[in-house]
Amino acid sequence: MNKLTAYGVALTWTVLASATHGASENAQQAGALSGSSLQRIDASHFNIDDQEIADIRQGMQSAVDADYIAGALLLVGNSDGVGMLETIGTQGPGDAQPVNAETIFRIYSMTKPIVSVAAMSLIEDGLLSLDDPVGDYIPAFNNLQVMNEDGTTRPAQNEMRIENLLTHQSGLIQSIFALGTPLGTAYQENVPVKADLTSTATALEIAQRIGQLPLAFEPGTAWHYGHSTDVLGAVLEVAAGKPLDAILAEHIFNPLGMDETTFYVPEAKRARIAQPIHGDMSDNTEARDFLSAGAGLNSTTEDYARFAQMLLNGGEYRGQRIIDEATLERMRVPEIDDNVSRENFFYGSSGNWGLGFHLQPIDASQPEGPYNFGWRGIGGTLFVVDPVNDFYLLYMEQRWGGPSGAPFDNNAAQRVVYEAIRD
Incomplete structure (x- = not known):
């Protein structure tokens, strides 16, 4: 039996078995990991002060005010907690819902x-x-x-x-x-x-x-x-x-x-999906045959912070x-x-x-x-893990094309966080 044939046989078993084994395993994992991954600590833990946070918020707001994006989120954290979690704007044009840690990007x-x-x-x-x-x-x-x-x-x-x-x-x-x-x-x-x-x-x-x-x-x-x-x-x-x-x-x-x-x-979660001002992004509520390992996932800040923190912690969360x-x-x-x-x-x-x-x-x-x-995503997202300075960074926005020269984006997010930490 070659590996492609084995894949078909094993996939049949997976479909039959997942309903029972997967449900009990998922319940055990959810019980063990309930609670937010975004426990707050003071920003001074990262050498970031109130004025620096205010300046960063102003920069993020400038991109919203100039209609480059509808909203954005910037987070800095480590295994002790999240020292900065700043949100600006809304989930999309014409959407009154503010961006938050549960917004889906x-x-x-x-x-x-x-x-x-x-x-x-x-x-x-x-x-x-x-x-x-x-x-x-x-x-x-x-x-x-x-x-x-x-x-x-x-x-x-x-x-x-x-x-x-x-x-x-x-x-x-x-x-x-x-x-x-x-x-x-x-x-x-x-x-x-x-x-x-x-x-x-x-x-x-x-x-x-x-x-x-x-x-x-x-x-x-x-x-x-x-x-x-x-x-x-x-x-x-x-x-x-x-x-x-x-x-x-x-x-x-x-x-x-x-x-x-x-x-x-x-x-049922459509109302939580972030949308761009410029260009059209895919309707990510549609099930699709192609599970793109290169670009297919949707996630929240709450979820991706768990992945980033696991990496900062050397593979464990x-x-x-x-x-x-x-x-x-x-x-x-x-x-x-x-x-x-x-x-x-x-x-x-x-x-x-x-x-x-x-x-x-x-x-x-x-x-x-x-x-x-x-790494980063073409829709405007970014994550950075820095073991030397003991922090991870998440920046989340949705932008697809539009005018160049945004006053704040994922590159700016990384730059201003490092400037604040080193100041």
Whole structure:
């Protein structure tokens, strides 16, 4: 029995068994983790004073007043509690409900670190390895081709491995990052994923289509953002014999009590969904076949704070061990060395990338680290974990296009928090 056949057999068992086993396990976890993850402590714990908070609020308000966003939330916390939780504006245009810790945001690429942690958890369980060829799980990734600059192809010399998916060194791209190129056009024509993440295909079916396309470069030789984590999600489904939402529930959401982080939002919670002023975002109350490991999740500040605090605590939250501390340390090892091209790395010569996280210098004068880690979402969200200064940061807004030059955004949020902490 190959791994794809095993996936089908195990998935059948999962559907039959989940109603009984899952219900009792979820109840036990919820009882153990009841209560807010946002217990308040004084902001002075983080060396942030009242005037600095007032200045930060004014900056956030300026983005609302100028109609860039309807509202936003900025949080700074650690294992002792939350020292700053500032909210401005409302959940959307024409919505009188203020933004709060229970507002539901489309977190887009902040899905990737969650899936990456789940992947490392499956590695700890022995279900896969960083060195495994992707083709062992999805045969479409055997016999890969690399596209040359002139549009011709040649056989790949390197195998694509699980580690390459986590580090974005797989050779996979995304059409939005390669517009006007032969490979970008091939992605547009063959990968049935719209901007709103709707698709009649499953993650595995999409991964199989991607595996039939040429690579942008030899695996392991360059960094390029794209569908790597979406393919990783399909690999996890095959390795675990379960759909991705069940994997994340078992390894991340149930142990942490993240009961409002989902691939789609129940209709009953529609009134809590944040909306942008500019552009249209997907209707995230619609169930979909494609569970995007790269950009599909919705979450609240309350929920994502649990994930961020777990990372700050070395892989553990309120007695629930998600991954071993040594595994998390491995995820924070810089993977872009002198042999890896930075041509398409978002931060150029600055910072690095680990197994699923950005690695950015805490002090710009020390480009080789120490680093914080985290990632952001295209809809305006950001999380940063800084073990050196013992805090995590969450910034939540919903913005999709619109005019450039917002007076406050996720970049500004990170900057002003560091300025306040260091002052």
